[in-house]
Structure formats: C-alpha cells, structure tokens
Amino acid sequence: MSTVSSESIRWVEDEVARMCRDLAARLQFHGWHHVSFVRDKAVHFARRNGSDAALVEVAALVHDVNYMVRRNSLPVDGRDLRLGILRRAGVPDGVAARVDAVVEEAEMRTRHRGISPEAQALSDADTLFKALPVTPVVLAPKYLEENGISLRELAHKIVGEQAGKHDEGYYFYDPEAAATYSRWATANLELWQCIVESLDDPTVDRLLSAVG
Numbered sequence: 001m002s003t004v005s006s007e008s009i010r011w012v013e014d015e016v017a018r019m020c021r022d023l024a025a026r027l028q029f030h031g032w033h034h035v036s037f038v039r040d041k042a043v044h045f046a047r048r049n050g051s052d053a054a055l056v057e058v059a060a061l062v063h064d065v066n067y068m069v070r071r072n073s074l075p076v077d078g079r080d081l082r083l084g085i086l087r088r089a090g091v092p093d094g095v096a097a098r099v100d101a102v103v104e105e106a107e108m109r110t111r112h113r114g115i116s117p118e119a120q121a122l123s124d125a126d127t128l129f130k131a132l133p134v135t136p137v138v139l140a141p142k143y144l145e146e147n148g149i150s151l152r153e154l155a156h157k158i159v160g161e162q163a164g165k166h167d168e169g170y171y172f173y174d175p176e177a178a179a180t181y182s183r184w185a186t187a188n189l190e191l192w193q194c195i196v197e198s199l200d201d202p203t204v205d206r207l208l209s210a211v212g
C-alpha cells in the first residue's frame with residue numbers, strides 16, 4: 001500500500017499545474033515544463049531504485065514551490081506552501097513531513113552520498129534537467145530573468161554547488177543515469193567553469209555590459 005493515494009497525487013498535480021499557469025510570467029525557469037519533466041524522470045528513477053514512487057512523485061510536484069513564494073530562494077522558503085498544498089490534497093501530516101524532508105535532502109547545495117532512495121530519485125531527475133545540453137543554451141537566460149541574478153553569480157553557483165559532487169562520483173545516484181548522462185554533465189560543468197574563467201577577462205566583462 002502506497003503512502004500517498006493516487007487521488008492525492010492527481011489533486012497535487014492539478015493544483016501545482018494551475019499555480020504554475022497563473023504564475024507563468026515569473027516562473028520562466030521553474031514553471032510547469034520543469035516540474036513535469038522532473039516528475040516524469042523522478043518516477044522513472046524511483047521505480048528503478050525500488051523506493052516509494054508515489055511519495056517521490058508528489059515530492060517532485062512540490063519540490064520547487066519556493067520559487068512561487070520568493071525568487072532566488074531555498075526549498076525551506078516554500079515549506080509552508082508545500083505543506084499547505086499537501087494538507088489540502090488529503091496527504092496525512094506525517095507523510096507530508098516526509099515529502100518535505102525528501103525535498104530538503106535532494107537539494108543540490110547540501111545533498112550528500114547517503115541521502116534516502118526517495119531523495120536520490122528526485123535528485124537524479126532534477127540534476128538531469130540541469131545537465132541537459134539544451135539547458136545552458138535555452139534555459140539559463142530564463143533562470144537569470146526569473147531569479148534576478150547575474151551570469152557571474154549563476155556560473156559561480158553552478159560550479160560551486162555541482163563540481164564537487166561530480167568529482168566525488170555522486171553527481172547521479174542511479175548507475176544507469178550516471179552511465180547515460182555523465183558525458184553531458186561533464187561537458188556542462190566544463191562549460192560553466194569556462195564561463196567563470198572568461199568573466200575574469202575585463203574585455204569580456206565589458207562585452208557583456210555592452211549587450212546588457
């Protein structure tokens with residue numbers, strides 16, 4: 001018996017999709033396109049690692065609601081909204097607390113090798129979105145717009161948060177994901193490291209100021 005009923009999952013899905021639609025103008029990066037991608041992939045990874053796929057699905061649906069509360073924020077900033085959505089969906093309090101804990105565990109900034117299988121499934125899905133070859137080309141400018149940060153800040157954030165996990169071998173937890181996507185992750189991190197280096201050149205800095 002699953003910890004989250006299919007009725008509750010569908011309710012959360014409809015509610016988060018509606019909120020994403022209503023706030024689409026300011027969720028350029030973390031809108032429904034991101035949430036639904038992470039949900040689909042997280043469920044796939046949960047089925048592979050034998051964790052609670054229903055809990056992972058609902059965690060994926062509410063993992064980024066903090067960006068609805070405040071731009072450039074942390075998962076904890078969305079806790080009240082997250083727990084409120086889960087309560088209204090009929091998810092028992094204890095299960096909702098576990099969903100919130102999985103979201104916290106899976107956060108790129110603080111995740112480690114020993115997080116729960118549910119958090120691993122969510123993390124792999126969210127990390128895959130970051131590592132997609134199209135993300136720096138199509139979606140990074142949308143991240144800057146949504147969160148009001150500079151390219152320099154984003155480049156330092158990505159390299160600072162992700163390079164250690166990549167070098168220490170837990171960028172992806174699922175061996176199939178690691179085998180399939182590590183080349184993309186390596187290229188992506190190399191690109192962002194190069195962006196950091198290029199911004200140290202004052203002429204590049206002037207170029208970027210000139211194009212706004």
Ligand SMILES: [Fe+2]
Pocket residue numbers: 034038063064126
């Ligand atoms: Fe995310």
